[in-house]
Amino acid sequence: MSTSNNMLNILTLFSIEQPILDADEICEKLSFSIPTGYRYIKDLVNHGLLERLHGGQYTLGPQISVLDYISQRGNPLIHYSVPLMQEIAEQTEMDCCLTQLHEDYCLDIHHQSFKDSDLLAYGRGRPRPPYAGGAPKIMLAFSPAKTQKIFYEKYREQFSLTEFSQNEAEFLKKMTNIKKQGYYFSIGELESHLGAIAVPIVYSTKSNPIALTVVSSAKRLKLTNINVIVDLLKNAATEIENNMLGKKID
Template sequence: MSTSNNMLNILTLFSIEEPVLDADIICEKLNFSKPTGYRYIKDLVAHGLLQRLHGGQYTFGPRISVMDYISQKSNPILRISIPLMLEIVEQTELNCCLTQFYEDYCIDIHHESFKDSSLLGYGRGRPRPAYAGAAPKIILANTGTKIQKSIFEKYQVQFMASAYAQTETEFLEKLNQVKKQGFYASQGELENHLGAIAVPIIYSSKAFPLALSIVGSVKRFNLIHVETIVDILTKAAKQIENEFKSLNHESDL
């Protein structure tokens, strides 16, 4: 494996559960010799991707924060989506999330809250399950069969336990129904007190779809008109798709 891959693998070891790691533990987890592992860590510190704390312990460095800031300010999808998400929050008085699929989990890349609502347990960048909630279902429904099968194989126990699907065939059929419907509504799937409605944003043939969703308390969801919310979300999703395609077309000229 190349040096660059080895160094990137070090960064992937850090998580919410393990935000700080000892240098020797890093070497042990990745089967590096200590001289090799220490050299990689030293280079990552030099580039600001890691910072040393005390006693040979390390955590993410300041360059990570800079990269996240650049991502928030320069990502064209975010620049297009955020004004529309603010409008959705204003119209619905609910929270609005933009979610993407990565590997075998979902992450919210942006969310707007109604009056600083503290309902959302998952914030920007925090991985959440690929088997629960409206956003994962609508994204999976608009991906290829190969990916759908791999997710079912990995999380079959969870899909069965939630009574969503008992077999792969049933799982694929349900996702096909979701795709035809154009949205997915959930109540209590990800967190017991939350409901959500999500629609897909299919902005590129070379990338996973995104999910645009509104999120609120289950009590509130019992009172909303689903068709109205779906219409608001769908119009916003189409506008995001069209503006992104227009942006790409202009850059090709």
């Protein structure tokens, strides 16, 4: 592997479960020789991507926080979405999330709470399962069939245990039905006390779908007019898509 790939692999070792690693552990996990591994680590420290702690231990460095700040301030998707998400949160009195789907995890890139709600255990930057909840399901439904099949093969056990689908044919049929419906309504899939309504944001054939979602207590959502919230979400999603395409609407 190239030097750049090796150095990036070091950064991906850090997780919520293991936010601190020592140099020897890093070398062992990635099968680096001690001199090579220490050289990579030193370079990452010099660039602020790792920070040295006591006893030869390391954690992610300050440059990571700078990059996250730049991402929040400079990402046009977030820029266009935040005002609309604030409006949705105020109108529905629910939390609103903007979410991306990756092969190994689902990730909120912005979370708009209603009056500092602490409803969600997950928030910006905290990975969660890519197979459970409203956001991943709607993004999968608007993804190519090839992507759907890859996800099914990887998480077939989870889809079966949650009784979402018992085989690939059933899974693909549900994806088709969700896409036709245009939204996905989930109750208790990610956290038993919560529910979600998600719609897709699709602004490019070269970009993966994004999910725009409202989250509330399961009890409240069961008594809510789902169609009203779906319309709010779809209108916001359309406006975001138009802005991303450079076709701003008045």
